[in-house]
Amino acid sequence: MKVKHYVDVPGCPVEVTLDLIDGRWKGVVLFHLLDAGCLRFNELHRRVPGITARLLTKQLRDLEEADLVSRTVYAVVPPRVEYRVSEEGESLRPIVEMLSKWGEARLERQRTKQAATHARRTVSRNS
Amino acid sequence: MKVKHYVDVPGCPVEVTLDLIDGRWKGVVLFHLLDAGCLRFNELHRRVPGITARLLTKQLRDLEEADLVSRTVYAVVPPRVEYRVSEEGESLRPIVEMLSKWGEARLERQRTKQAATHARRTVSRNS
């Protein structure tokens, strides 16, 4: 169990939140669960390419422990495990949406900048 | 230079944003810069207790490279270096504010739950 010393940083609840969606993957996992409502392990895995099963498992366990995601196991063959956001996880929706929107805008800005740079280069070539 | 393969994860701009405020400290640093407007290195250091100078430097360099923070050096003795959020960093304000608000609410929920647990324990002791 990872208990941190938030006593040291009384003025920064930002850290509390970031700690939960930390590590590059958790936010993405939440995003997809919020988007899809409910996903089985491999469905989720397909939506988060690049992550290994081991790591995805760990992220899900962390999110579960943080009470942001719930895990339901059905006793069938083949196994069926469903993940969905908890009520507390649901309350993160606006944040995750803003993160997504901002990320899109950032990518757009980068594309624009790159295009501008390319244009300038082309111009200077012609001058 | 850290260039990531976002080609792999086309559907998730959440990752783009999280990548920038990743790592437990960057969000906190941004929070304080957004809050204070402008801070010198040691002023900032005082507001982020627990971080080493080395690491704070690294976080600031990363934020600078991401174009979220600007760094101004004054050629005086003793040295004076000021950090402030860039225009792009400023656009993160609503997100950082939500992270902060949500973190506060979460802490509040935890306190409430803990108090309830304690009360129950006390009751069961008396019964």
Added chain:
DNA sequence: CAGTATCCCTGTAGATACTG
């Protein structure tokens, strides 16, 4: 004041193989 330089250690994550 605002950092570097060095050393070292741990955790995090990748690859691969295996299982109820």
Added chain:
DNA sequence: CAGTATCTACAGGGATACTG
């Protein structure tokens, strides 16, 4: 299908000492 197990490697970050 939904994961574990094991081994390994590297980078992130801590402690400490030093500097323009």
